[in-house]
């Protein structure tokens with residue numbers, strides 16, 4: 298499986314993949330890149346990887362081409378994994394696409410479940426906004442390439458010792474690796490992270506105007522949660538993309554999700570339907586968001602939210 | 614600069630979707646341009662407009678010789694289109710589709726290939742990168758801002774925590790996310806002009822593929838079944854009579870969130 302670093306550690310999705318890989322196979326090996334692999338080997342081992350192949354520091358190049366080449370090199374040199382699991386992240390998808398073309402093997406994407414069935418791996422994919430689940434499988438020789446969505450599995454350490462670090466060269470990827478990061482911009486983030494928060498309050502087009510998003514942020518703050526958004530208001534430039542919940546945005550599974558002025562399009566539902574409890578405020582009784590809500594208030598966000606904020610403020 | 618834009622033609626997402634007996638999407642009705650690709654078309658037209666002597670070509674693979682989505686993009690201002698349409702291609706998996714599109718794109722000898730980050734109906738999101746690898750090109754995915762001088766492309770690429778400035782020499786593949794530009798509405802003049810713009814229609818054989826390699830025969834993945842997901846339902850829906858906020862507070866108390 299592909300291990301992705303974030304700052305000093307590994308992304309939560311990487312740990313989820315390791316846990317699931319361990320449940321499926323006796324031997325789990327990771328592939329990682331970047332300057333920090335040696336320090337992540339401990340965590341990789343703790344979550345079940347016996348070995349980590351280190352592609353090394355790519356000097357700012359986008360990792361897709363080099364990391365795919367390294368994995369293809371391992372497969373071709375006799376290391377024959379049954380399955381390659383990759384995170385559904387920006388770089389994970391790049392690696393998957395390039396690996397697929399290199400190995401001439403198709404990819405199954407948007408995977409939210411994996412189970413062995415008659416010796417083959419059967420995948421689960423949410424379709425029609427998660428109201429239905431499709432099961433799919435590869436029908437040709439492996440290795441199968443699977444791109445797995447965040448929050449599909451719960452991460453649990455196995456208590457293993459540090460993974461053995463083995464350097465693997467990417468080799469010369471020629472022009473394919475020529476895209477290079479020249480500068481990184483990190484948006485200042487306050488409060489808990491959207492995909493880790495216990496409470497998420499999201500706003501949509503029903504807020505009416507960008508300045509009303511402040512209601513969502515204030516409510517999120519009062520509930521010690523994070524503020525999310527539908528794609529409609531991200532596209533409209535009201536809030537940065539990092540707030541987007543849904544198919545192209547973040548998958549969230551908080552204890553409580555509050556949807557304010559969000560219709561509940563299939564692409565939004567697929568990113569939040571797994572929340573433990575869902576509250577929706579929408580003035581349209583027929584809005585699809587109500588089909589997944591535990592508590593639905595048919596009303597105007599401009600009345601309900603200020604009153605709710607007031608009530609919560611007076612309690613604290 | 615020659616810019617090629619991938620344009621997927623899909624069933625109207627506003628119409629209720631239905632599945633074929635083999636669990637693939639029913640594509641027999643009229644197809645339209647995927648909304649996701651309208652951003653790519655607009656981006657390509659803007660980029661081409663900034664580099665003298667540029668031209669935009671569309672590339673699409675679709676069943677039944679479908680051109681209505683392509684006409685929409687031609688009406689926006691693209692110069693011409695290549696359509697790959699062949700019964701033998703029905704049921705192709707994403708990698709086979711990528712191979713076919715890559716072969717068609719290679720013919721056009723582009724400096725820049727623009728696609729959407731993901732399609733509305735397939736959303737594998739891997740196709741453009743597969744194309745890049747097959748063409749031996751670098752790629753920059755998830756672009757939210759793009760500029761080019763005809764030799765290098767500069768991209769603001771979305772990341773988990775913000776964005777990266779990425780530079781890449783051409784030829785290259787760039788995928789754009791929705792909302793990056795405001796797609797223009799075709800003018801009446803554009804719509805009229807589009808009717809006479811050339812669409813080159815190719816079959817799988819024209820691109821050197823035989824029927825066993827591509828389409829359903831060559832597909833190496835299958836959908837086994839589609840089942841209803843566990844329904845959530847059972848929620849309480851109430852009309853706000855001025856007590857909506859109090860109802861939420863009571864619910865939060867019950868959950869011990871407050």
Ligand SMILES: Cc1cc2nc3c(=O)[nH]c(=O)nc-3n(C[C@H](O)[C@H](O)[C@H](O)COP(=O)(O)OP(=O)(O)OC[C@H]3O[C@@H](n4cnc5c(N)ncnc54)[C@H](O)[C@@H]3O)c2cc1C
Nearest residue numbers: 501502503527528529543544545546558559560580581598
């Ligand atoms: C390939 C693809 C990927 C996508 N990915 C995502 C994704 O990741 N995330 C995502 O969210 N979407 C995604 N979408 C877009 C999705 O299809 C919807 O367009 C989007 O979610 C709609 O956002 P919305 O609910 O804010 O807006 P709308 O659908 O316009 O809904 C606004 C709602 O607000 C209600 N309303 C209006 N005024 C008030 C008021 N005063 N008080 C209360 N309620 C009010 C209305 O009744 C309506 O239900 C994707 C689409 C495609 C094609």
Ligand SMILES: Nc1ncnc2c1ncn2[C@@H]1O[C@H](COP(=O)(O)O)[C@@H](O)[C@H]1O
Nearest residue numbers: 619620674729731732735736737738740
């Ligand atoms: N049949 C097709 N014809 C033209 N472009 C396509 C086709 N399929 C996919 N694409 C392009 O690749 C992008 C990603 O598609 P997907 O991998 O299905 O999410 C789409 O948004 C299009 O830009």
